[in-house]
Amino acid sequence: MFELHHLTAQEQWAWLQRGDITPTELATHYLDRIDRLDSGLGAFVTVTPERALERAAEVEQRVPRSAALWGLPFGDKDLTMRAGVRTTYGSRLMADFVPETSDELPETLDAAGAISLGKTNTPEFGLPAYTESRVAPPARTPWDTTLGAGGSSGGAAVAVAAGLLPFAPGSDGGGSIRIPAAATGLVGLKPTRGLVPAGSGIGSLGGLAVSGPLARTVSDAAMLLDAMIGTTDFPYTLRAPRWNEGPLLGAAMRGEGRFSLAVMTTSPWDNAYDITIAPEAMAALNHGVAELAALGHGIEELSLEPSPDYARDFRTIWQAGASGIPAEGDALSLLEPLTQWLVARGRELSARRLAEALSGLTAFERSVIRQFAHVDAVVTPSLALTPRPVGWYDAEDGERNFEQQVQYTPFTSFVNVSGLPAITLPVHQTDDGLPMGIQLIGRPGGEATLLAIGAQLERKLQWHRRHPSVW
Template identity: 75%
Template sequence: MFELHHLSAQEQADWLRRGDITPTELASHYLERIERLDPGLGAFTTVTGEAALARAAYVETTVSRAVALWGLPLGDKDLSARAGVRTTYGSRLFADFVPEESDEIVRVLDEAGGVSLGKTNAPEFGMPSYTESLVAPPARNPYDTTLGAGGSSGGAAVAVAAGLLPVAPGSDGGGSIRIPAAATGLVGLKPSRGRVPANPGFASLGGLVAPGPIARTVADAAMLLDAMTEGGPYQYATRAPSWDGGALLNAAVRGEGRFEIGVMTTSPWDSAYDITIAPEAWAALDAAVNELTVLGHGLEELALEPDDTYGPAFRTIWQAGAANIPAEREQLDLLEPLTRWLVARGRELGARDLAGALTTLTQFERSVIRQFSRVDAVLTPALALTPRPVGWYDQVDAERNFEQQVQYTPFTSFANVAGLPAITLPVAVTDAGLPMGVQLIGRPGGEHTLLAIGAQLERRFAWQRRHPPQW
């Protein structure tokens, strides 16, 4: 039976503009699904139904239909503040916090005409790559609710995969958009450093974090990224191009071009941990390679030059990033074991440690861009393993926890360090019915190429027609 959430986000936006459905009717459809289905999924930490319907009515009567997301339902990741709405940052430390001001990315999406239905689930301060916290239920994979959804944008991915939202914004500091998108059969796009004027990444330690979209289709992802990017003006010098009037969406819709693509199964973590690529990940990579070959792209094998400095430097930045979490004395007891460990280690670091790590990662960035310069994009597995069970990560031994995160997702963090755009594409389904994907990494500012290739693969694999069996 057809239902509104079976439409792509683009199709829903078209229906809204034509008047086939109103923003209030569409918001009501999703709010009903959230109320009925989300208790078993953990996609949302806070649902703002009354405020969402008031916002939808306001959009109908006041906001121009020319804006990019007119009347389209969204969810704010629970690491982004919205004025007057409980924002926990995934932590018991902020369990009852209600901010007075909204973050810039929230304001940008409001200006684009979006209708927020609430806050999507995230782990404590977005530090882990899985969404299981002590302040909310875990985000469960709609394809198998005994499995996790990845993180840190796990709630956003669950919401889109289960048809609780048409599309959702996330943020990515080491894979936090791409990991949950890959785990739940979606498209996840981390833009180039500086591409999105709101929260461009420069203010985060090491320039790692970038906002980006999670969506069912490549075109839906491009539509949301265009809306994020339009929210200028730029406030930093950046190598990424400024907003170009919907060109990202055009690239995703047209899906044109033949490109040189490097195929890579090495990672910068190989010398630090035992990295094993599961057969299901190999199968997804092989499927993508076969289709890209049929499409006429040039493919060549590519391997990262060994670099023993990456792992220690990234760990240092990860720990240093936790040092400013606002917890002192007895407040530290409210933090989860992993976060408490990160805070302690981060506060032990000296200026020389931090300066050395930043220098190392800057050198790594230049090295990666040089190594990738002869190709238009680099293809890797999205994840090394199948989606992990809820509770799989060690909650006592922080060192073991970090190792598990690296072993699950060794191919994502270095794109953040290098500031490169990267997209995950759900090209395969395992014998057990679980989605598996691949990742494409582009040149600086090369989102157009990733979207074009992604659109071509989407036509071949038709993943937009897949839905979790019960949702």
């Protein structure tokens, strides 16, 4: 039986534009699905039905229909503040925090005519690569609810994959868009550092965390990314290269071009941890590469040059970033063990060690861009392992927990360090029906190329027609 969520976000927008449905009707449809289905999925921390329906009426009456996302629902990741809505940051420390002001990204999406239905689930302060916190149920991939959805944009990914939202914004400081997208069978795009004004990465330590879209289709991801970029002037002197042929949606719609690609299965973590690529991940990579070759793209192999200081330097930045969490004295006990470990290690760091780490990662960034410069994109597995069972990560030993996260996601964090764009694409399914993907890493400002390649694969493989049972 046909239902509204079976439509892509672009198709829903077209229905709204024609008047076939109203923003209120569409919001009501999704709110009903959230109410019926989310208790076993963990997509949302807070749902705001009354606010959403008030906003839908406002959109109908006051927002120009030409707005980029007019009438489309979405969810704010629970790391972003929306005035008057509880924002927990995935932590008991902030469980009752209700901000009086909104962050820039929610305001940008409001200006585009979108309608927030609530706050999507995230782990504590967005630090882990899995979404299991002590303020909300774990985010579970709807393909197998015994397995986690990854993180830190796990709730956003679950909501889109389960048909509770047409698309959703996420943030990515070490893979936090691409990891859950891969675990739930979605398209997830991490933009170039500096591209999205409201989530540029420039203000974060090491320039790691940027905002980007999660969606079922490449063109839906491009549609949301265009709206996230917005039309306002960028408030910094640095800005990533912009596209030359109009909005990114055009590149995703056309899906044109033949490109030179390099396949890579090495990572900068290889010297520090035991990294093993599971057969399911290799099968996805081989399938994706075979399809890319059949489409006429040039394929070669690439090995990343050894980077013996990368693991130490990245750990330093991750720990230093956690050191600023506003918890002192007894309040530290409200934090989860992993976060407590990160905070403690971060507060022990010297300014010299932090400066050395920042300098080392800057040199690493330049090295990666040099190594990748001769091709249009580099192809890797999205994840080294299949989606991990809920409760798989060590809840008490911070060192072991960090190692597990690296072993699951060795191909993501170095892209953040390098400031490059990357997209994960759900090209494959295991024998058990679990989605597995590949990651394409582009040149600085190379989103249009990634979207074009993704659109070509999507036309061939039709992954948006695969759905979990809750669909």
